[in-house]
Amino acid sequence: MLLKIALKNLLGARLRTFLNVLVTAFSFYLILFTSAMYDGMLQHAKQVTMDTEIAGGAYWHPEYDPLDPMTFEEAHSVPPSAIQALIDENKAFPVLVSQASIYPGGRIMPTIMKGIPPNQRIVNMPTDALLGHEDIAIPVLIGKGMASESKLEVGDAFTIRWLDTDLTYDADEGTVVHIMDTENFKLDMGHIWIPLNKVQSMLAMEGEATYVTYGKGVQPVQDKGDWIPRDINYLVQDMEAIIEADKPGAQILYLILLAMAAMGIFNAQVLSIFRRGREIGTLMAIGMTRPRVVGLFTLEGGLNAVLSAAVTLIVFGPILWYFGAYGIPLPIDYSEMGLIIAKRLIPVYTIGLVVSTTILVSIIVLIVSYIPSRRIAKMKPTDALRGKVMA
Amino acid sequence: MEKDTVIRIKGLLKQFPIGGQFFTALKNVDLDLNEGEFTGLVGPSGSGKTTLLNIIGGLDSPTEGQVSVLGQALNDTSHAERARLRRKHMGFIFQSYNLLPVYTVFENVELPLILNKVDKNERRSMVAQAVESVGLRDKMDSRPNMLSGGECQRTAIARAIVHQPALVLADEPTANLDAENSHHIMKILSNLNKELSTSFIFATHDEKIMAYLRRIIHLGDGEITKDEIIDNPKAHD
Ligand SMILES: Nc1ncnc2c1ncn2[C@@H]1O[C@H](COP(=O)(O)OP(=O)(O)OP(=O)(O)O)[C@@H](O)[C@H]1O
Ligand SMILES: [Mg+2]
Numbered sequence: 001m002l003l004k005i006a007l008k009n010l011l012g013a014r015l016r017t018f019l020n021v022l023v024t025a026f027s028f029y030l031i032l033f034t035s036a037m038y039d040g041m042l043q044h045a046k047q048v049t050m051d052t053e054i055a056g057g058a059y060w061h062p063e064y065d066p067l068d069p070m071t072f073e074e075a076h077s078v079p080p081s082a083i084q085a086l087i088d089e090n091k092a093f094p095v096l097v098s099q100a101s102i103y104p105g106g107r108i109m110p111t112i113m114k115g116i117p118p119n120q121r122i123v124n125m126p127t128d129a130l131l132g133h134e135d136i137a138i139p140v141l142i143g144k145g146m147a148s149e150s151k152l153e154v155g156d157a158f159t160i161r162w163l164d165t166d167l168t169y170d171a172d173e174g175t176v177v178h179i180m181d182t183e184n185f186k187l188d189m190g191h192i193w194i195p196l197n198k199v200q201s202m203l204a205m206e207g208e209a210t211y212v213t214y215g216k217g218v219q220p221v222q223d224k225g226d227w228i229p230r231d232i233n234y235l236v237q238d239m240e241a242i243i244e245a246d247k248p249g250a251q252i253l254y255l256i257l258l259a260m261a262a263m264g265i266f267n268a269q270v271l272s273i274f275r276r277g278r279e280i281g282t283l284m285a286i287g288m289t290r291p292r293v294v295g296l297f298t299l300e301g302g303l304n305a306v307l308s309a310a311v312t313l314i315v316f317g318p319i320l321w322y323f324g325a326y327g328i329p330l331p332i333d334y335s336e337m338g339l340i341i342a343k344r345l346i347p348v349y350t351i352g353l354v355v356s357t358t359i360l361v362s363i364i365v366l367i368v369s370y371i372p373s374r375r376i377a378k379m380k381p382t383d384a385l386r387g388k389v390m391a
Numbered sequence: 392m393e394k395d396t397v398i399r400i401k402g403l404l405k406q407f408p409i410g411g412q413f414f415t416a417l418k419n420v421d422l423d424l425n426e427g428e429f430t431g432l433v434g435p436s437g438s439g440k441t442t443l444l445n446i447i448g449g450l451d452s453p454t455e456g457q458v459s460v461l462g463q464a465l466n467d468t469s470h471a472e473r474a475r476l477r478r479k480h481m482g483f484i485f486q487s488y489n490l491l492p493v494y495t496v497f498e499n500v501e502l503p504l505i506l507n508k509v510d511k512n513e514r515r516s517m518v519a520q521a522v523e524s525v526g527l528r529d530k531m532d533s534r535p536n537m538l539s540g541g542e543c544q545r546t547a548i549a550r551a552i553v554h555q556p557a558l559v560l561a562d563e564p565t566a567n568l569d570a571e572n573s574h575h576i577m578k579i580l581s582n583l584n585k586e587l588s589t590s591f592i593f594a595t596h597d598e599k600i601m602a603y604l605r606r607i608i609h610l611g612d613g614e615i616t617k618d619e620i621i622d623n624p625k626a627h628d
Binding site: 001004005008009011012013278279281282284285286287288289290291380381382385 | 445448450451470471474475476477478479481483485487489491492493494498502503505506507508550
């Protein structure tokens with residue numbers, strides 16, 4: 001019965017309800033949208049990293065620490081036989097990592113030089129561009145970011161200088177054979193990619209590797225020697241850490257949005273109780289008990305949330321769906337800032353997100369509807385009837 | 392024939408606290424009111440008419456004295472019990488109508504029945520009857536802002552009598568109306584009084600109302616100064 005009256009009151013107060021609901025719906029929409037964008041970005045970044053870099057996981061040489069280039073000098077050996085067997089079956093590929101300096105246009109640039117089998121199919125990298133350059137001393141694959149940093153173009157030659165095993169410097173000429181457009185900045189910034197056998201002979205480390213990346217679904221090997229297995233969970237860890245570090249920022253954004261919506265409803269509720277004092281008095285005179293009047297006003301506020309959810313679905317739903325399906329084109333290329341961000345952002349709406357947002361918004365709406373309504377319980381009907389309401 | 396007592400008040404005192412002191416709005420009020428009466432509380436502004444009506448309606452409580460309404464001693468009742476008493480057995484008419492602005496005439500009149508959990512079909516016919524009795528059948532779906540003052544007050548009357556209460560309390564029901572509408576309203580109320588055996592109490596200083604009353608209780612400075620039964624020609628229209 002209360003519900004019916006509350007609904008009638010809401011629908012009757014057309015414009016007021018409409019504005020209230022629109023504001024709430026808009027915040028609702030923004031919360032959903034920003035959260036979904038955020039989730040979409042994370043999911044995309046994770047997926048790109050797995051697709052282009054991690055695949056099923058890797059075995060690392062015990063000395064290898066990707067964050068410390070000084071370890072590269074020691075981090076190489078012939079992979080243990082079981083791992084080598086995976087490579088031979090094309091279920092994995094080895095990468096040999098070393099420091100090197102390049103001299104594009106006479107400048108010096110420290111880089112990480114990685115040798116990769118050009119015919120690998122396990123990660124999504126255009127390594128086959130390194131194939132078939134018998135006339136070139138060292139074919140080199142670089143990313144777009146690296147290309148613009150070093151001002152190198154396809155066909156440009158430059159000097160590569162590296163430290164070989166007997167700790168003497170050696171140099172040769174590399175030629176850019178392809179510039180790849182990858183979303184994974186980690187394959188791009190500061191990297192030069194060269195066919196594995198070239199790097200092995202440059203460094204005089206025949207058959208050696210720093211790490212071995214295996215494909216998805218490959219079973220772990222028993223006889224991995226002292227090499228360290230790094231599964232997907234481990235390899236996405238640092239990215240998840242970046243994400244976690246970013247979360248408080250996003251959460252503050254929700255909180256602000258939620259506070260906006262809550263304040264709107266709170267305000268509307270206080271105002272409505274203040275203005276409707278006479279109505280409250282009349283309801284009491286007609287014989288509505290005070291708890292019921294409190295319930296009625298709380299319900300009216302709460303119904304705001306329900307209507308808002310419906311409006312969000314109807315008005316903003318198509319927008320949310322459109323972005324979800326087609327993404328949002330980004331005008332700037334963020335990869336140069338060291339972020340894995342798609343050229344088109346695609347928000348991801350998980351059921352968890354929708355449900356948790358709905359519950360959160362509903363609880364908050366109910367609280368901000370109830371708190372002002374509680375005053376009614378303390379009102380004297382005679383004061384209310386005279387329109388004398390303490391605000 | 393001895394009729395049932397609807398209201399019995401003994402030694403009523405009502406004081407309002409005003410800045411550490413008390414203002415006495417009603418004192419030494421003794422009053423009996425029987426079923427079917429058509430009575431006015433008459434007196435100058437500030438004499439305590441509204442205060443007395445509010446106490447009878449259980450909207451305010453006495454400082455001292457016994458007030459029993461429809462067999463219930465209000466002193467001993469809770470908020471909820473008084474709300475129930477109003478809901479079941481009382482109707483209120485206000486000077487400024489106090490209709491719910493977002494409701495139609497039908498919905499305004501229906502509200503007391505909804506509160507009393509009357510079922511839908513019965514509600515429909517009771518509302519129709521009440522609206523008919525105030526002559527507003529063709530305004531059933533209008534909202535208050537589309538009605539004249541007289542029509543608003545007639546709607547309020549329909550709302551006050553739709554659940555066939557034993558007692559209707561009306562505070563200056565004609566104060567905002569012109570002479571013609573005032574007479575119209577009073578005729579309606581007077582007819583309802585005869586048909587329904589409902590008791591009516593008016594707070595008023597409107598001469599036009601007085602012409603319809605059968606008993607006038609004069610209030611002055613919070614006390615009953617005169618209580619007269621009168622034989623009004625208009626009361627027998
Ligand atoms: N809540 C209150 N607090 C303090 N004083 C009050 C309160 N309600 C009424 N009074 C005082 O009690 C006295 C009687 O008021 P009441 O409203 O009953 O008068 P009334 O006879 O209805 O007057 P009117 O004809 O102007 O409506 C007035 O002096 C009024 O100021
Ligand atoms: Mg008054």
